Amino acid sequence: MNTDALKKMAAEAALRYIQPGMVVGVGTGSTTNFFIEALGAAKIHVDGYVASSIATENRLKAQGLNVLELNATGDIPVYIDGADEADPHFRLIKGGGGALTREKIVASAARLFVCIADDSKDRPMLGKFPLPVEVIPFARSFVARQLVKIGGSPTLRSGITTDNGNVILDVTGLDFSDPLRMEETINAIPGVLDNGIFAHRRADVMLFGSAGGVIERKA
């Protein structure tokens, strides 16, 4: 089975978490795009959707789905999103699509975070995928130097400005033995808006598409 088929399988399995009348948070990326397609076809009468990016907002609207502002909804029952890596403790690296800050906000506003991915993202530990860090452009060089001091090798992602008007540094070489601490350490650098470690707000459910079917894990 190809990777897209596995992503689609996980995305369609997430529909079981969507009930009529809910507000649903929706992430960003190719796996989430399969979820949006499945939502469009399923025609579940939810109250509306909160998008984690402008790209997702546009896709939801293209399916005729009702998009709500997070500021108007309060806490939301469920958030569905992909990941770049997931460890056995439901901690994630996200931000391959550059939407990590809004994704973390919507995930944190949700009572249940269901993470959908193909099983290549199922890893014994985080850190193979370069860690995305969203940085205010004014602080780019300063933040890069601080990341080097904690063992990282940052690279500026070219050709992308985030929905918040910022840049992304992709960082390799960091020590992921304590992801929660690394999440806090990086976010304490002035000029960092957020980073792609989801250890404070982990997933509650993992749905992995695999050749043997959907693997479901609950925290």
Ligand SMILES: O=C(CO)[C@H](O)[C@H](O)COP(=O)(O)O
């Ligand atoms: O965090 C993300 C976007 O910022 C995505 O969820 C992550 O990059 C996975 O993407 P894909 O579903 O395309 O593999």
